Amino acid sequence: MTRFHPVETSVLYSPAWFVPFDEFAQRARAADVVTALDRFDPGENAWVPQDTTAIRTPSAAIAYPELGRRRGPGAEPERFRVRFAAIGLAPLYPADGADFDAAVAGVEFVAHPYDDVSPPAVRSEPRLVRLLPGVAFPYGPGIRTVYGVVVDAVTRAPVANALVEARGTTSRDGIAWLERTLTGQGGAFRLALRWEGELVTGPPEQLFHLTATERPGRTGALDVRLPTGRDRRHVIEIVRQ
Structure with missing residues (x-):
């Protein structure tokens, strides 16, 4: 039994x-x-x-x-x-x-x-x-993405497994949003930007603030404008804070 x-x-x-x-x-x-x-x-x-x-x-x-x-x-x-x-x-x-x-x-x-x-x-x-x-994630049709690489600002070596983020709030109802991805072994990333960015003056564009983190005290940041920066390879440099 x-x-x-x-x-x-x-x-x-x-x-x-x-x-x-x-x-x-x-x-x-x-x-x-x-x-x-x-x-x-x-x-x-x-x-x-x-x-x-x-x-x-x-x-x-x-x-x-x-x-x-x-x-x-x-x-x-x-x-x-x-x-x-x-x-x-x-x-x-x-x-x-x-x-x-x-x-x-x-x-x-x-x-x-x-x-x-x-x-x-x-x-x-x-x-x-x-x-x-990940960098090879199969985003569906119509998903807006940006791509690039995360590197060390001094050595220019790619940073694998770095956390890349973009966050903001919607203009109409103030809802906070967050998009995140992790870089591949070669430091490459593809990040979805499904939400609206900050509106800028001049041509109709949206501004997104991207950050990359390797570990506490080792981060980088980059501003991306869309749609002009959509097909550009963006480089985020990791620096010691």
């Missing part, structure tokens, strides 16, 4: 739950999202790939049941990270409200030991993982 236990002590317990969220479409995304799990080895001071398989729940969450399920005294918490991939999309790893850093390579979490008798020391909570349009 199969034994059943409360959720916090059963094999259904997962030390981390992730909900992939397509920021461009503004909805949770379960299809075509691939994950890879790594465990941190303190002895090697390195992340070691694991073959643990993730499951997808009916609510589109990704979980790792039984991770941390260990018996016997002396079992210690272990560090893990999950890396996400989806065609055309790039994962934004910092949690909402945390500073962006292009060097972060996954979502880290700690798996606390537990067994059938002793529940884990910490209960897990769902974590939203935002997926932003």
Whole structure:
């Protein structure tokens, strides 16, 4: 006969739950999202790939049941990270409200030991993982975009995985809007500008303020005018603040 236990002590317990969220479409995304799990080895001071398989729940969450399920005294918490991939999309790893850093390579979490008798020391909570349009994202017909590259202002080297943003408010009702993307390995980006920019005097144009962030203290900015700058390759230079 199969034994059943409360959720916090059963094999259904997962030390981390992730909900992939397509920021461009503004909805949770379960299809075509691939994950890879790594465990941190303190002895090697390195992340070691694991073959643990993730499951997808009916609510589109990704979980790792039984991770941390260990018996016997002396079992210690272990560090893990999950890396996400989806065609055309790039994962934004910092949690909402945390500073962006292009060097972060996954979502880290700690798996606390537990067994059938002793529940884990910490209960897990769902974590939203935002997926932003990448440089190869298939924007639909009629979506206005600008493109370019993010480089280091001194070395001129391309900056991979930099966060490129544009934000503003609509003139009619004052609704705030935000568009974001991440650069590819060669520093290239394509950013959608679906909302209206600031109106400027002279020819009928709109002004957009773009910013690029590599990490705290390493940012760049550029103003783009549309429609005149639509087909221009824009360069955003990262400088130390």
